[in-house]
Every structure is written in C-alpha cells, then in structure tokens.
Amino acid sequence: MKLQFDKNLEYQHQAIASIVDLFRGQTPMQTNFTVAPYNGQIGLYDSTNGIGNRLELDEDEILENLQEIQLRNGLPQTKSLKAGKYDFDIDMETGTGKTYVYLRTILELRKNYGFSKFIIVVPSIAIKEGVYKSLEITKEHFQDLFDNTIYNYFIYDSSKLEQVRSFAVSDNIEIMVINIDAFRRSFTDPTKENKANIIHRPNDRLNGMKPIELIQETRPFVIIDEPQSVDTTPKSKEAIKSLNPLCTLRYSATHVEKHNLVYKLDAVDSYNLELVKQIEVAGFETKDYHNNAYLKLLSVNNKKSPITARIELDVKDNKGVVKRKPIVVRQGDDLYDKSKGRDVYEGYIVNEIYCEEGNEYVDFTSKADILRIGKPIGDVDDLAIKEQQIRKTIEEHLNK
Template sequence: METGTGKTYVYLRTLFELNKRYGFTKFIVVVPSIAIREGVQKSLEVMREHFKELYDQVPYDSFVYDPKQLGQVRQFATSNKIQLMVINIQAFDKARAILNQENDRLSGVRPIDFIRATCPIMIIDEPQSVEGDTRKMQTKRSQALESLNPLCTLRYSATHKNPYNLLYVLNPIDAYDLRLVKRIEVASLVGEDGFNSTFVGLKSVDNSKGIKARLQININEPAGPKKKRLFPKWSG
C-alpha cells in the first residue's frame, strides 16, 4: 500500500474482520522501530471507540510488549477476549532477549512459549525493515519471526523487497485516482506578449529524414520583439 493511504487502519480493521468472520483472537503486530510502535499504539488509543462501535462492542485488549510486565504475555495466551500485542523486532531477534529467556515469574517458562502456544496471526508493518531481504535466503530476523509460531503472516508495505504471495496492490496512481493522497497540480501562467525572459518552445519533431524540430523563440525585430517559428535541422 502506498505511503499515506491508511495502512495502519487497514491492518487493524483486518484483525477485527478475522475475528468477526472466523473467530480468531490472538494477533501480533511486529514493527521495525520504537517510533513506529508508538505510532501504532497511538492509533489504537484514538480508534478504540471507533472499532467498538464498528464491531458491536466486541471486547478486546491491546498493549505494547514491555519486558517489565510479563504478566501481559500470560494474559495474551490465556484470555478469551481478542488480544493484540504490538512489539518491535528488536525485542526478540536475539537469544539473550528477555522474551527468549526462562523466567521465574512465569514458573520457569520462557515468555515466547506462551505466545507460540497460541499460534497467533502475525501482522508485519514494513517487512523490508523488520525482516530484511528474504528473496534469496532467510535472515536472522525472519527466523526470529518464525520462532513465534504464527498461524499465518500478513505483510503491509509500500516498498516490499519480497512480496511473497501478493494479495493486494495500491500503487501511487491508484491512490491518486481514489483521492487517498494529496492531489498536487502545478499550473503556470505565461503572458502572450511577455518578452522579459528567454523563451524557447518545442512545437514538433520529425526524424524521417534526419532530425528536424520546429521551434518558437523570441526574436527582437525592428518593430519590437515577437514570437517567431524556426525550422533548424541537425544531421541524424
């Protein structure tokens, strides 16, 4: 999807639709940076009432993964409500990450094992940044994503490196035609008898017998400046 067309809203709506139609309740949104993570969290806060009205007040919990609040991971696995976890890839792409370590507060279980047991549906925001270039082989980050044991993975971006099984495309032209992005048009105004600046106009080109071009330029004549057409010829 083209940048600025509501990608975050689209994939959040997708999660609620998957719950409404098929009953799925475990979702993880993986983002490439803390800045984007905070942006997704803000979108969830702003749109909370909107989604409740749109989906008959369906109860759901959404939270940003915090290694200091691992109880949220347990809740993610055990709750019957829709669970939506937002996490940045740096939180679990290394073996020493807290998510991958056994934890006494979780009865010696690794937090990631709670997630794996749910087979969550995974959304990747900007996969080219989250998992890198996977066109030829897996990356360490793509392997880390697989370690979450997702039921399926949906990727949203305007600049995919590996489109996998492409489902939908919203390119810049379509986004413009559908009025999803700002429409900027540039109009110029040139006086018909304005001779204060250099002017060269290309009227036509013919390359059938050498290269010919019909030009229009400003000419300073005895009666004053005026536009005149010329027919210079260059050897082809």
C-alpha cells in the same frame, strides 16, 4: 475533539475482504493448552488454560481461496502453497490508511472465524508508538462498528511478563505490539543465554518457561508493518519464525521480498482515487529498460474464430534493435517467438484469452502473470514511470 473515521471507503473494504476471504470455509474454533502458574509482584495465578488460534483449512483450500481473491483483484496467480507457511503481502501506498485497514481486519477475522491472538511487529520505536496511538484513537470507532466487541492491546514490555501470560489465557481479542529488536536476539547456547532478549530466556515468574513459548502456543496472526525494514535479515526472519505464526500478513508500499500478493493499491491507484495530493509531480528520468519482459494487453477479439488478443511487446527487428510494437496472438502462441527470440519472454505461452466485458485478460501456461487491459506487466511502460513519479512526489511531500 472526537476524531471521525470513514467506515465506507471502498478500497479499504477491498483490502480487508482480501484477507478475510482467505479463510472462507473456516469454522470458528480455538485450541486450548495449559499455562503454568505465574508468580509475580501482583500475586500468584494458578494454572489455567491458554487459548490459541486454530485453523482447520488445509493448504489446498487456502490456495483456492487465494487464487479467487487474486483473480478478482487482477493479480498474478499463486501456483502452490507450503503447508503451514502462509505469508501474504498487502501492497498499500503511504497515506491510504494502512494501519486502519489491518486493525479493522483483526476485528473482522474475530467476527467471522473466532481468531483472537494477533501480534503487530514494527521496525522502530516511532512506528510502535504510532500503532499504539492508532489503537487508542480508533477504539470507540471500532466498538461502534463491532457491537462493543472487547479487545485488549498493549506494547510488549519485558518487565511486565504478566501481560504475555494474559495474552495467552484471555478469551478476548489480544493485540501485542512489539519492536523486532525486542525478540531478534535468541541463543540456544546456555552459556550465552544472558545475551538473548528476555522473551527468549527461561523465567522463574513463568514457572521456568520462556515468554516466547507462551506466545508460540497461541499460534498468533503476525502482522508486519513495513516488512522491508523488519524481516530482511536471517536473524529477523528467524525471529518472526520463533513466534510460530498461524499466518503472516505484510503491509507495505515497498515490499523488498515478494510473497503471495493478495491486494495492491499502488501510487497510481492512490493518485487516481485522489487519496494523495500533490502540487507538482516530481521529475523522473527514464532509461532503456528492455532487459525486462514488458507486456501490455491492448484488446481482445472473439467476433470470429480463433479468439485473438492484441498485445504490445518489445520486439527485436532484423538489425537486432528492440522496439515496442503491437502483435496479435492466439491460444498456444509463444511470445518468445513473437518477440523474435528475446529471452525475457521465455515461458510466456498463451493459455486462455478471456473476453468478458470489463474482465478481459490473458493468462499463460507456465507463468503466474495475468495480463489485463490497463495493467501492463513490466516496469518500463508509461504507467510504471508515472507510478515512480507519484511515489517520489509523496515521499518528498511527507519529508517537507
């Protein structure tokens, strides 16, 4: 039976474009390097040129693209990027086609900019096999979409190092799927080299090179599937760094460590788009969460000067009791003062109030948050509670 994939899902297009547009202005190009001869069971390969990804944009150009994407997606603005350290989060709920999105993103990056080397890092054997199966069942679909673009994919196997060499020298799209455990153990002490993963050991078949060194030369895009289970320890972070990524893309519904968020499709969005089904919403007990800053934009008004906005805050009354109430603010107002001195609002000074219909928002002088109608900041409002209910329901349903 031939599987059918819907190529026109708008939310998937938005997720893909959010990554592709990060590199707007990039000219298709590659970098070349020399790969030593390979002496393996299937014969001797001569020295040849390796082919790697190359980025000509600098951090300011990437940052400008990132901020434009975050603005259109209603996300907090990144203030600065570190040169050569490009880490981006894609927040997608379980069951919304996350794997399809990042596989199609790979092909779009090749089509638009010529990038060709990609590594998908997974936390477990089960997910590794699932990703490989997705590559198999989507290949015909993607070849139809991308004019029979040639691409190769394989699961890293330390007994098949010729695949790593082919990954380095191929001019086609190369996709390596690898479990974090396959390259987490690395030792610089020569006396402990036999305890390191093979990928980190010098290998006679690679003319004394370490397989990881071939990978590093390619400057791969590293895609981390479920990063909360992959790179949360010092050793795993060092392992990811050892790949020498040009860019790292993290796909998850439950990010533990936050980087530069470029796209968000949370549980509530998924539910409202009818991407996930439920029979009964799980119960969720709420508590008094006033220890976090909560802001909700209710409306904006530019009918008279000065322009104002109505924002719901947690305000302290004369008796010290915190209650949620709407207040009116204008440019320059300090929400610390408006909340009657609540520390959680320090730094929330109104910068601009934007009144364009359908794109109303408020930003702040020293906070990255952008406050939009229907997108509260903080985890105590009804929307956040609903999201927790739906996420819990999805998890319970998938575990049945």
